[in-house]
Amino acid sequence: MSKISNLVLFMMLFSFMNFISLTSEAKPGKTQQPKYIFLFIGDGMGQNQSYATNLFLNPTSKEGQSLVYNQFPVQNFMTTYSANDYITCSSASITAISTGHKTNNGRLLKSPNTDSTYFSIAEWAHAEGFNIGIVSSVGINHATPAGFYGHQNSRNMYYEIALELPQSGFEYFGGGGLIDSKGKKGDQADAYAIAQNKGYQWINSIEGFNQLKYGNSNLLVTNPILEAEAEFPWVIDSIAGNLSLAQFTSKGIEILGDGKGFFMMVEGGKIDWACHSNDGASMLYEVIAFNKAVNEAYQFYLQHPDETLIIVTADHETGGLALGIEKNLKPELMQYQNISLQKFQKKVEMWVADSLHPRSFEEVMQSVQFHFGLGNAQKGLALSNEEMALFKAAYRNDFVNHTSRKSDADYLDHEGANGLAQTAVDMLNHKAGFSWASHDHTATPVPLYVIGAGSENFTGKMDNSMYFSKFQNLMKRKK
Numbered sequence: 001m002s003k004i005s006n007l008v009l010f011m012m013l014f015s016f017m018n019f020i021s022l023t024s025e026a027k028p029g030k031t032q033q034p035k036y037i038f039l040f041i042g043d044g045m046g047q048n049q050s051y052a053t054n055l056f057l058n059p060t061s062k063e064g065q066s067l068v069y070n071q072f073p074v075q076n077f078m079t080t081y082s083a084n085d086y087i088t089c090s091s092a093s094i095t096a097i098s099t100g101h102k103t104n105n106g107r108l109l110k111s112p113n114t115d116s117t118y119f120s121i122a123e124w125a126h127a128e129g130f131n132i133g134i135v136s137s138v139g140i141n142h143a144t145p146a147g148f149y150g151h152q153n154s155r156n157m158y159y160e161i162a163l164e165l166p167q168s169g170f171e172y173f174g175g176g177g178l179i180d181s182k183g184k185k186g187d188q189a190d191a192y193a194i195a196q197n198k199g200y201q202w203i204n205s206i207e208g209f210n211q212l213k214y215g216n217s218n219l220l221v222t223n224p225i226l227e228a229e230a231e232f233p234w235v236i237d238s239i240a241g242n243l244s245l246a247q248f249t250s251k252g253i254e255i256l257g258d259g260k261g262f263f264m265m266v267e268g269g270k271i272d273w274a275c276h277s278n279d280g281a282s283m284l285y286e287v288i289a290f291n292k293a294v295n296e297a298y299q300f301y302l303q304h305p306d307e308t309l310i311i312v313t314a315d316h317e318t319g320g321l322a323l324g325i326e327k328n329l330k331p332e333l334m335q336y337q338n339i340s341l342q343k344f345q346k347k348v349e350m351w352v353a354d355s356l357h358p359r360s361f362e363e364v365m366q367s368v369q370f371h372f373g374l375g376n377a378q379k380g381l382a383l384s385n386e387e388m389a390l391f392k393a394a395y396r397n398d399f400v401n402h403t404s405r406k407s408d409a410d411y412l413d414h415e416g417a418n419g420l421a422q423t424a425v426d427m428l429n430h431k432a433g434f435s436w437a438s439h440d441h442t443a444t445p446v447p448l449y450v451i452g453a454g455s456e457n458f459t460g461k462m463d464n465s466m467y468f469s470k471f472q473n474l475m476k477r478k479k
């Protein structure tokens with residue numbers, strides 16, 4: 001090695017050591033203690049899910065600086081592996097995030113061998129005197145929100161988790177409802193009624209929502225319109241009469257935001273579901289809605305910059321999204337999709353069931369063009385003969401063979417042939433240059449974006465198990 005490269009190496013090492021000592025010097029005594037802590041989790045939201053949304057929102061800029069959290073001063077990466085796999089599930093990752101302990105996939109706040117129960121940062125902060133808010137766009141007893149109050153050997157024990165909700169005593173649960181509120185077979189005592197008997201107020205109307213204000217407590221506030229698994233409708237489907245994740249976030253700030261301080265977790269849960277289906281356009285709209293929720297916290301931060309900490313991160317990446325296929329990337333083509341894969345599949349199923357009016361291939365392709373732009377050459381979405389052949393095969397799977405995946409299949413279930421809906425989604429993604437490696441989670445490290453009091457603690461090496469002690473150090477109150 002030459003002397004010059006030795007010198008360069010030394011200088012790099014020196015500036016790196018300087019950086020280390022600067023960041024570690026910033027910690028003791030000097031860190032501003034946050035009183036208001038927001039933890040935003042985009043389920044399945046890797047780096048490319050956010051960058052694609054930036055490009056989609058601002059196609060004239062290759063930087064695409066449109067999402068509010070992309071402007072945050074501290075940006076970093078973290079690993080997400082679970083105790084038993086490179087690839088984590090939501091419950092193992094949220095256990096690591098909320099308790100500092102790695103566990104096996106499927107466990108919720110339990111050790112890998114299930115002998116030990118862990119407590120979450122929200123339970124600790126509540127005991128410390130903070131108000132707690134837990135918000136999600138999917139079921140409030142689904143893995144990520146449950147990871148702050150539920151302790152079960154399996155994340156699928158939804159009913160048992162629902163019974164744990166009122167035991168938490170947390171001030172505000174908002175967003176999705178209770179999955180399996182009467183148990184898996186529907187024969188158990190209603191978990192909503194149990195929560196009410198234990199002192200929780202259950203609100204599920206817009207009027208009731210609007211009346212909520214600071215000082216209301218022990219609230220379970222659910223969106224008036226919920227889908228089969230107690231989750232929000234897809235943002236892309238613009239269903240009237242439902243409340244947004246941003247509204248649930250700003251309501252949380254209003255309810256919790258007194259001088260006492262609060263910890264609020266907000267999950268964008270359907271980013272993950274869209275990625276499981278490789279439904280790029282639906283994913284973009286879920287990220288946009290998630291960003292609007294972050295913006296509510298950011299506006300609050302601007303009023304209390306010395307007392308507020310905002311972290312935006314993910315539990316894992318889903319889908320293995322790559323941007324660009326053979327040098328082709330046209331995120332703007334995603335604007336021509338105006339329906340979720342799931343809703344379009346429902347539509348196809350209604351046509352299939354309508355024996356009085358059998359739909360021809362030409363008829364359904366008109367609808368494909370209306371909802372996905374596919375077949376419209378002016379939009380840059382002409383279809384080749386090979387692509388038309390794929391649609392003909394998909395039409396047969398839906399209308400003749402009846403082998404296509406059904407709209408009510410669980411979002412994790414990818415058995416069954418591709419029908420018209422999945423074919424249209426896959427083709428639009430391909431033309432836009434959105435390439436998906438998987439229908440499931442990946443081991444790709446995920447980003448974190450941080451602003452506010454104590455944000456300097458989130459630089460350097462990060463793993464999902466490192467939040468808990470950082471939060472504790474930042475939030476510990478002098479007794």
Ligand SMILES: [Zn+2]
Pocket residue numbers: 044090272273276318441
């Ligand atoms: Zn998932």
